[in-house]
Amino acid sequence: MGNVKSVKSSLSIAVLGVGKIGSVFAYQLARAGHRVTVIARPGSTRLQQLRRDNCIVLKTGERADVRIADALDEKTTYDLVIVTTLSHQIDGILPALERSQAKCFHFMFVNFNPERLTTALGKQRCSFGMPFVMANLDGQGRLIPTINPKQKTLHSEQRWVDLFEGAGIPSFMEPKMMLWLRCHVPMCIAFESAALMGQRRHGGVSWAQARAVARGMRGGFEILKGLGYDLYPQMKVRLASLPIFVVSLMLFFITRNTSMRELLAATGQNESRALIDEITNAAEQETGLATAVKAVLAVRPA
16 A cells, blocks of 8 residues: 555545545545545445445455445535546536535546536536546455556646645646546547457457447547547547557457456446547537547447
């Protein structure tokens, strides 16, 4: 685990969505001395596990005390609410966020349209990020985290970089975070769609499937450019310019890594479908994007 530094002041933090990533954040922040409330879906297995242990427990037995809830207390003035749900789940919780007295919301998921959140909740209360930690939960709900010091979680504000760094989570400030998230959508769609195809084959994707997904990713980048967005960061520019053959080869071999395929497929069904719908709907009224839209829709999970 990352090294945890003592904090100058304890913050009141809620973590909405306590799956693998949310559990890592809650565990590390609680161990750093912050007052953490974790909010899991009512009736879920995860909520039952948390209430059974009354804390977050590592598989090694280490524990972090947290408060456990099945809904966001809208009257509590949390210093920060970290939202780790997926983008297609946000509509279900947005009304509660709008009524909440929390000071700030930090959204940490791939997001094609982050502006709708700033419009609903106020620009001053919204910040954005992208997790770069990995974790698993065993059958008993014990957390198995992996924090790589070379893989830094991204944040749009320096104060949250400092908060996460102080909790042992390597972090970095990304000044163009909203654009970064939007430009990550084609890549997310491609990897999740390919992983789902591979799972259905009980192995990696076929070469024909790899080529179709590679064309879908290219189409996603073309849509972004057609909508007037610059591709960002430079890695996405290079990825968008790679020959279809090279991207296909990359997908072909990545989906043959069982752990990577299973990780991406676990949430890919609904997330990739929702992101595909968002990006193609945004392109419907634009001329010259019909081919790109068709390529993206071709990899939409059934």
